[in-house]
Amino acid sequence: MDQSLFQATAGHISSRFQTQEDVEVARENKKKEWEDAYKRIGQEPPPQEPEEEHDGRTLYERLQTQKEIKNEEWDTKMKLSNQWRGLNAEEKRFLQDKEEEKRRAQKEIETRETEELRQYRERLAERKGGIGSDVPPPPTSAPAAKVVAKKVPVKDGKKKDVKTLMKGVVVKKKAKAPAATNPATEEAPTAKIGSKRDASDVGDEGGEDEKRRKVEKAE
Template sequence: MEEAMVPSLSAAGIGSRFVSQDDVETAKARRDEQWKAAYARLGMEPPPQQQEDFSDGRSLAEKLAANKIAKQEEWEEKTKLANQFRALEEDEIMFLDSVRERQEEEERQRKEKDGEEVQNFKEAVAARTSAVNNPPPMAPKPVAAAPSKPTPAPARKKGALKGVVVKKKAKPAAAASAPKEDANKDKDDEEPGAKRRRISEA
């Protein structure tokens, strides 16, 4: 009874689903012959066949991890600091030397110019201090030989001032304000409780 429950591989339904290794090899050989015949018709030599990967017994996860590690190592090798620099070529060296020489020449000229300006400044300061400390001797005034005649004043033209009215001078303002001050004094004297003001007489 137990044997009846296990299906037989020779049965038509199950046995037709499986392919034997011999069938796979014959199909592969037939395909290779067809490729060779096709290349022979074109007059070309067939490319070398790829070798099949043999199974090394590792799982897919292990193979992927190994590939990832290999790629990471390759990337690190490319990005190493030593690989990022290259030696300068001859024309680059010549260009950089010319730039450096030009900069040194400009710096030297600038220092010379600054030195000259500082020297001129020091000389000017020294000349100024010596001029202040040692004034030049004063030359004696020349004595006049003979007094010259006074020049007559130019004559005024009377016609130029025609129609001008000359006013007489008025009395000084101090004399006019004195009577007012005296009147204010009298008023203060009359009122005994009022504040007294001093009025200075001018």
Template sequence: MEEAMVPSLSAAGIGSRFVSQDDVDSAKARRDAQWKEAYARIGMEPPARQEQDFSDGRSLAEKLAANKIAKQEEWEEKTKLANQFRALEEDEIMFLDSLRERQEAEERERREKDGVEVQSFKEAVAARNNAVNNPPPIAPKPVAAPPSKPPAPARKKGPLKGVVVKKRAKPPTPVKEDTKDEKKDKQKDEPNPKRRRISET
């Protein structure tokens, strides 16, 4: 059973994975013939094909190591500290100096303004403390002399436009008292509210 699991070396499957040098040469000759025929169809001569020389005498590991070193050197050259900075030009220096001077002037002005405000605040606090601790003496009021001329009465103006003025109610006129005979006549004419009329019901 174990021998059936291991493939034999003489089997056709393993040998078919490899290509012989004769097969490579015949494929190359066929490709060259097709190349020449294609150019012959369009009426041109085929350009000379450049053969690539793959054998420079180094192993693959040596080639990879050389490529890695070259890339590392290139990266170090790009990231050198000296390459990241450059000297300032004359006009850039003048611009930066003017900015610095302006900032210093603004800072100086702000400090002066703050000093003035603090001083005025201190003076106000001191004045308030003095007013609370030392109240001013009360001076007698001078007697005003009576005016020599009485003021003119204010001129009465009519009502403003659009203002409605209500008229005052007139006081009731005195009613003369009726005599006894007139009272009796009035009572006869007026019905007595306490009495009911039976005929209406």
């Protein structure tokens, strides 16, 4: 009983395994069936993708290999020497076109500014020319002013008459003596008045003489 059970289990397990020859025969049969099916419908069979080779490694080993490959790619990408690259032909052509457009725009601006400046100068010259035609030009040299010596009038050497010089002189009149009422009381004032009158007469005569001398000196 146990022997028969063991043989049945061994036969079942052995039927699950296939040799490489069995795999190749099954693949050729499948390919032939595939081509026959397309021939029946009158079409060419499409190219088949190559089957992946059997990898005998475990899943952990395969994942670890993929992780290492990704880490190497990342390190290579992040190197400083690999972060800078040269421009290709298309990028160089694009930059050259942009630079040429910039130069043309700058040249157009300069040409327009030069033309506007020329027109402005022409208008300014025409305006100045119109103003200059109406107004006569100023003389180049002013004539020298003639110096005329003024003659000083010479005074007449004739002496003026003394009477004409004495016209402005005012001579005071002598005061009249009041009537005598009392000889005793009026004697002293009379004497005083007389002395004053004499002094005034002398002063008037002296003043006239002094004025006469001044006039003669002035002549």
